[in-house]
Amino acid sequence: MRQAVGDTAGAPARRPKDRKARIALAGAELFCERGYHGVSVDEIAAAVGISGPAVYRHFPNKYAILVHATREVVGTLLAASEQPSADDARGRLDELLRALVRVAVNRRRVAGLYRWEGRYLTAEHRQEFAARMATLVGRLAGPLRDLRPELTAGQADLLTRAALSAFASVTTYRAAATGTDTERLLIRVAWTLLRTDAPAAPPRPHATADPAPVAAPVRPASRRELLLVEAIRLFHRHGYHAVAVEDIGRAAGMQASSVYRYFPGKADLLAAAYYRATDRLTGATTAAIAEASDPADALRRVVRAYVAFAFAQSDLVAVYLAENNNLPDRDRHQLRGAQRLHVEEWVRLLRAVRPELTTGDARVLVHAALNVVTDVGRIGRFDHTEGYDARIARLVLAVLHA
Structure with missing residues (x-):
């Protein structure tokens, strides 16, 4: 039988003074690794080496662990x-x-x-x-x-x-x-x-507001396409686990039973969103490289293409980055492989431009650049300022040349 944390052989169990902090740390690690909804209180308890009921002496529920x-x-x-x-x-x-x-x-x-x-x-x-x-x-x-x-x-x-x-x-x-x-x-x-020269910052949404839905100017004529668009929007706004098939159907103006004519289940909608993001990003990257005159030009074009894609498809990109752990097993490995290939394409181009960099340092710079695009995009919307994405692309290139 596993000995509880803080126990000593032949002595009464003592509760460590830092047990609450250890529970919160284990919860944070698991939330980051598998997502909030992918983790149970019992799993957090097991990571600390205690029973599930022992967690409730410190936290009333899993949400309280997230807040802490x-x-x-x-x-x-x-x-x-x-x-x-x-x-x-x-x-x-x-x-x-x-x-x-x-x-x-x-x-x-x-x-x-x-x-x-x-x-x-x-x-x-x-x-x-x-x-x-x-x-x-x-x-x-x-x-x-x-x-x-x-x-x-x-x-x-x-x-x-x-x-x-x-x-x-x-x-x-x-x-x-x-x-x-x-x-x-x-x-x-x-x-x-x-x-770096800074573009004018867009106004940030109010902290208490939910992310505002971005409505397409024209609803897709295809019902399958409409379902996918609404699923992506809802997954981004509420998270995959908080969205039901009925919610997606309602947003698309359909009964839940009609959704299953186009997708076997909610997980298939998520996988379809990932394949869409992967295909579009791969296409944009390939086109940018094909049009380039040399590696430096290719790197500039790839950065501009990624920034334009991230800002134009913000809901899709957010889902693509956030919901890996909820993909069906049959799709997760393939799609994560595609994400790694995208990063490695940037690393290859960067090292062609800056051969003094090790592969490890180039990878650190690429991840920093990609993260800046994601987080700057979360500050606000950029479609209100013409040329904003070009200025952010210059910011990203500065990261790669640091």
């Missing part, structure tokens, strides 16, 4: 950035960046909790999370504006969030990314971003 874990992630970042000792703005900013990248690298298994699982928080807790993140961003944006007084508050905010996104990119892939070499490289990326 999210607070812990932001709290750790706030604690790390609390009191920079340098006297000058550049020194303070550099000190803050070094403290924050250390947290991101050392806690990479949980630091990505903010990205997708935060959508399962209530409006009240989303607002709390957003306010604390705004405090963190403000701590960096203040000295940045001291260094660059020409920046507006919105521009400083955007560049700061882009730098934090580069740090958070270590949470998005499984290859080893630890140690001072990775930290130094990401610090270089952050400084490159903070020195």
Whole structure:
């Protein structure tokens, strides 16, 4: 029989003082690995080495673990950035960046909790999370504006969030990314971003609001296509597990029974969304490379194509990045392979342009660049400003050349 954490042979079991924190940490790791809905309280308990009922002595339900874990992630970042000792703005900013990248690298298994699982928080807790993140961003944006007084508050905010996104990119892939070499490289990326010309930042949605649905100007004539469009929109807005086949049918103006004429089940709708994203992204990347005159031109074109795709297909890209764990087993391996191939195409092009980079460093830069696109896209919509995607593409290229 497995001995409970904190037990000693022949002595009464003692409850560790940090058990609540250990439960929250185990929950955060599992939520990041398999998604909030893919994890049970019993599985969290097993990871800690206790029984399921023991968890409820500390948390009333799984949602409370998510809230606590999210607070812990932001709290750790706030604690790390609390009191920079340098006297000058550049020194303070550099000190803050070094403290924050250390947290991101050392806690990479949980630091990505903010990205997708935060959508399962209530409006009240989303607002709390957003306010604390705004405090963190403000701590960096203040000295940045001291260094660059020409920046507006919105521009400083955007560049700061882009730098934090580069740090958070270590949470998005499984290859080893630890140690001072990775930290130094990401610090270089952050400084490159903070020195880059900044586009005007779009207004961010209110923290308490659900993501606003993006309505297509013309509803697809094909019922199958309409179902897929509505499924993608709902998966993005609410998460795969919170959406029922009946919801998708209702959004498309159909009975649930009619949905099954086109898709055997909800998982097949999700897989169809992934195959669509993969096909479109592969097509855009292939076309960009085919039109290029040399590797540097190919890299520029691939970046522009990805940014344009991500902004034009924001719901589809968000689902593509967030719902891997919910794919049917028969599709998951193939589609994850396609995602890796896309990253490796960027790595190949980047090393052709910058042969001094190791494959590992090139991969770190590529993941940072891709994450910046994703997170900047989550700040707001960009279709209101002509040429905005081109300016963001230049920001992404700066990351790759850091």
